[in-house]
Amino acid sequence: MDILVVDDEQEIANLIKLYLEKEGFTVHLCRDGHQALQLAQTLQPDVVVLDLMLPGLDGLEVCAQIRQKPGDKDPYILMVTAKGEELDRIIGLSTGADDYLVKPFSPRELVARVRALLRRSLRQGGQTPQLQSPHFQLDPQQRLAMRSHPDAPPETLSLTTLEFDLLTTFVSYPGRVWTRPQLIEKLWGDDFYGDERIVDAHVARLRKKVEPDQAQPTFIKTVIGVGYKFEDDATPL
DSSP states (O other): OEEEEEOSOHHHHHHHHHHHHHTTOEEEEEOSHHHHHHHHHHHOOSEEEEESSOSSSOHHHHHHHHHHSOOSSOOEEEEEESOOOHHHHHHHHHTTOSEEEESSOOHHHHHHHHHHHHHHHHTTOSOOOOEEETTEEEETTTTEEEEEETTEEEEEOOOOHHHHHHHHHHHHSTTOEEEHHHHHHHHTGGGOOSOTTHHHHHHHHHHHHHOSOTTSOSSEEEETTTEEEEOOOSOOO
């Protein structure tokens, strides 16, 4: 497994590299945002450990550009920052980060987070039938998602791994109301670290890609005080 560590603090980067290499990972280091984008394209890492505060492009912009132009691999992104405010966490997750770690942190915790991210893909084994609703077609084996339009060819959705898993969960159980803890258990299981509000950030990102009007969601609806549910009828949009 290849991991790209992006941090301009050399001592921290070397410490992260040391602990990850002890666990058998291949680790590449870089210190600025522009180089991070180049290496993400050429190396195709499985995970990017990305510091928020970087020279050149900051971590938020790097994260957003990686998500906009994924290569053969769509890497998991673990964002690391010295800032602990809730707003920073939400902004980081909304740009495409999969998890968030605040400095100072234990190197062992970082390794555990990386392993937790990588275990997500291992849960997708087995033959899974295709899923379909009036406006969505999902192929879990190929990890392809398409949305139907009344007067145009189906649209292939560009989803991150977690967004695809979240949409799959919703489409599999139309009408079911999911609480945040239930979605966390379904998507992360025992590998979850952090705040329940991570669910809100990922739902918001998914809505941007699947809803005709994300301000008034048609498919992924908020159930006030509870969580979310998915509804899809045959009415053309």
